[in-house]
Amino acid sequence: MERVGAELMDHGSRPGSELFERFGIRHVINASGTETVHGASRASNRVANAVSAVLPYWIEMAELQRAASEVIAKVTGAEAGFVTGCSAAGIAVGVAAAMTGADLGKVERLPDASGFRNRVVLQKGHEVNFGATVTQMIRIAGATPVEIGTATGCAAFQLEAAIDERTAAAVFVLSHHTVQSGLMDLKTFAAVCKAKGIPVIVDAAAEYDWPGMLRDGATAVVFSAQKAAAGTTAGVIAGSRDFIRACFYQERGIGRPMKAGKENVVGAITALDQWLQTDHKAVRKAEAARLDRAESLLQNIKGLRLEREPDPPGNPFNRLMLHVDPRVARISAFQLGQQLAAGKPKIVLRSLHTDRGYLLLDVRRIDDAELDLVVARIREILATVPADSKPVAPPTGGDLTQQGMARWLAR
Numbered sequence: 001m002e003r004v005g006a007e008l009m010d011h012g013s014r015p016g017s018e019l020f021e022r023f024g025i026r027h028v029i030n031a032s033g034t035e036t037v038h039g040a041s042r043a044s045n046r047v048a049n050a051v052s053a054v055l056p057y058w059i060e061m062a063e064l065q066r067a068a069s070e071v072i073a074k075v076t077g078a079e080a081g082f083v084t085g086c087s088a089a090g091i092a093v094g095v096a097a098a099m100t101g102a103d104l105g106k107v108e109r110l111p112d113a114s115g116f117r118n119r120v121v122l123q124k125g126h127e128v129n130f131g132a133t134v135t136q137m138i139r140i141a142g143a144t145p146v147e148i149g150t151a152t153g154c155a156a157f158q159l160e161a162a163i164d165e166r167t168a169a170a171v172f173v174l175s176h177h178t179v180q181s182g183l184m185d186l187k188t189f190a191a192v193c194k195a196k197g198i199p200v201i202v203d204a205a206a207e208y209d210w211p212g213m214l215r216d217g218a219t220a221v222v223f224s225a226q227k228a229a230a231g232t233t234a235g236v237i238a239g240s241r242d243f244i245r246a247c248f249y250q251e252r253g254i255g256r257p258m259k260a261g262k263e264n265v266v267g268a269i270t271a272l273d274q275w276l277q278t279d280h281k282a283v284r285k286a287e288a289a290r291l292d293r294a295e296s297l298l299q300n301i302k303g304l305r306l307e308r309e310p311d312p313p314g315n316p317f318n319r320l321m322l323h324v325d326p327r328v329a330r331i332s333a334f335q336l337g338q339q340l341a342a343g344k345p346k347i348v349l350r351s352l353h354t355d356r357g358y359l360l361l362d363v364r365r366i367d368d369a370e371l372d373l374v375v376a377r378i379r380e381i382l383a384t385v386p387a388d389s390k391p392v393a394p395p396t397g398g399d400l401t402q403q404g405m406a407r408w409l410a411r
Contacts (some may be wrong), residue, residue: 003392008157012410019285021067024087024411026344026345027344027345027346028345028346028347028348029345029346029347029348029361029370029373029374030348030365030366030373031145031347031348031349031350031361031363031366031368031370031374032348032349032350032351032360032362033206033225033234033350033362033364033365034206034227034228034230034364034365036086036131036224036226037131038234038348040224040226040227041226041227041230041231041365042230042231042365043226043230043231043232043267043271044230044271044274044401046270046274047159047230047231047232047267047271047274049271050266050267050270051232051263051266051267051270053266054262054266055262055308056191056251057262057265059262060325061241061262061265063387063388064262064265064266065082065248065265067269068081068082068083068268068269069081069082069244071269071272071273071392072236072238072269072272073238074216074276074337075272075273075275075276076210076211076221076238077210077211077215077239078210078214078220078221078238078239078240078244079184079239079240079241079244080238080239080240080241080244080245081236081238081239081244082236082237082239082244082247082248083225083234083235083236083237083260083265083268083269084234084235084236084237084247084255084259084260084382085233085234085235085257085258085259085260086224086234086235086258086308087203087204087205087207087222087223087224087235087236087266088131088132088137088235088259089137089224089235089255090222090235090236090237091134091138091171091201091203091222092138092140092141092223092254092255093141093247093250093254093255094136094164094169094220094237094243094247095120095138095141095143095168095169095234095248095256096110096141096143096247096250096253097144097220097243097247097249097250098106098120098168098169098199098201098243098246098337099113099116099117099118099141099142099143099169100116100166100246100249100250100253101242101246102242102245102249103402104249104251104252107249107250107252108252109140109197110141110142110253110254111140111248111254112142112143113142113143113162113324115140115143116168117165117167117168117215118143118166118168118170119143119144119146119149119164119166119398120138120143120144120167120168120169120170120171121144121146121148121159121163121165121167121169121171121198122134122135122138122143122145122146122147122148122168122170122172123147123149123154123159123169123171123172123173123183123184123189123410124147124148124149124150124151124154125149125152125154125178125179125182125183126171126172126173126178126179126183127145127147128173128177128206129174129177129398130160130175130283130336132172132176134173134203135147138171141254142254143168143169145160146167148161148162148254149183151179152181152182152407153178153182153183154182155182155184155185156189156192158183159184159189159192159193160192160196163192163193163196163198164239166367167198168198168199169198169199169200169201170189170193170198170199170200170381171200171201171202171203172186172189172190172200172201172203172205172218173202173203173206174202174207174213174313175203175204175207175313176201176205176206176311176312176313176352177352180312180313184334185216186200186202186217187216187217187386188212188217189217190217190218190316191217192346193217194217199219199220199243199282200217200218200220200332201218201219201220201222202218202220202221202222203222204221204222204223205222205224206223206224206227206228206230206315207222207223207313207315208228208315208316209314209315210238214238214239218237218239219239219240219243220237220238220240220243220247221238221239222235222236222237222258223235223236223238223295224236224266225264225268225271226271226386227272228275228315229268229272229274229275229383229399230271230274230365231267231268231270231271231272232263232264232267232268233264233267233268234260234264234265234267234268234270235260235269236272246342284316284317286359287317287363287364288292288317288318290363290366290368290371291308291317291319291320291363293368293371294320294361294375295308296322296364297324297371297372297375297376298320298326298378301378301379301382302323302328302329302382303324303326303328303330303382304321304322304323304324304329304378304382305322305323305325306320306321306322306326307320307321307323307358308320308321309321309360317351317364319360319361319362319363320360320361320363321358321359321360321361322336322349322358322359322360322361322378323357323358324336324357324358324359325357326357326391329382329385329391330386330387330389330390331381331382331385331389331391331392332354332357332391332392332393332394333351333353333354333357333358333359333394334351334355334392334393335391335392336378336381336382337349337351337354337359338361338383339381340374340377340378342379345373347373347374348363349361349374349379350362351394352397354394355394356394361374398400
């Protein structure tokens with residue numbers, strides 16, 4: 001693997017394999033992305049060492065959060081920052097902060113928000129499920145979500161009409177899960193809210209350009225420390241000083257069960273400090289070379305057509321689309337993904353679009369040796385499909401989730 005500028009991929013000898021054997025857990029080759037369900041990201045040795053270094057010690061968490069605020073501000077260009085349990089928690093904490101400000105009396109009342117400004121506006125096309133729904137995170141805080149527009153369209157006049165004296169905040173979601181056309185962009189959305197005096201909370205869990213989101217008008221940006229930054233699991237909230245102080249106040253309220261421990265905070269800020277020092281051009285170059293290699297290795301497979309897809313929200317990388325022709329391959333994209341995931345190690349490709357006939361290969365968090373395993377397994381599966389095999393269409397994602405959860409305790 002090319003190592004220039006690749007500190008985010010520096011995992012050394014990857015100790016701890018005995019844990020997999022002891023507890024009967026499969027290794028995963030994650031060519032899907034940085035989903036939390038697969039452990040999010042691998043942390044570099046630098047992050048792992050920082051977490052190990054803090055674990056034996058007591059620490060004053062308020063002081064650690066103050067230090068985190070300074071690092072977050074430096075990385076994002078925000079006035080301040082705060083670390084919580086995950087980005088989903090960051091949405092709930094941010095919404096709570098918008099309702100209470102730095103008023104401990106109000107903080108202690110939540111999730112009872114009766115009498116508060118408690119309506120939170122978002123575009124209907126931004127009501128997505130990332131493992132739970134965005135509106136559920138809003139409701140956890142005690143707020144009432146107000147969806148505007150339709151699933152495929154929303155205009156500024158609809159946002160203006162929805163904001164009233166009961167509106168506490170607006171949420172804007174940046175994600176590949178959202179509808180990618182027909183909706184307001186962040187700059188337009190934030191301008192309308194600013195004119196109405198309403199804070200804008202951006203859910204940017206897996207996204208990259210945090211300073212750009214703040215420049216576009218976000219009051220606060222929520223993102224996952226463990227995704228783009230490849231840290232330990234935590235949520236980062238970056239924003240205005242007063243808003244972040246109100247987020248900190250939620251530690252005495254609904255934010256209490258969502259709090260970050262010392263290991264989460266140290267892992268997050270070490271990852272962000274590493275992000276500052278990383279040669280991102282070199283990382284992008286290495287990722288592009290790995291994608292070229294993936295495309296070359298997967299050429300000329302019967303029933304498989306390749307295409308590149310730019311990241312939908314605009315992050316600086318492409319994924320490889322694997323279009324499976326069921327008439328030729330005799331299996332569907334859904335079946336290919338299922339067979340890859342059933343093996344040892346478990347191989348995961350992004351399967352959100354198997355109903356449209358393709359899987360997505362994401363090379364950002366795999367190395368060349370793992371890529372070779374992925375390619376070899378794809379070739380093996382497609383070369384050994386029984387002659388009488390019948391392509392199977394996928395069930396909905398929700399049904400698959402329910403079926404998997406029903407099997408959870410079974411070995």
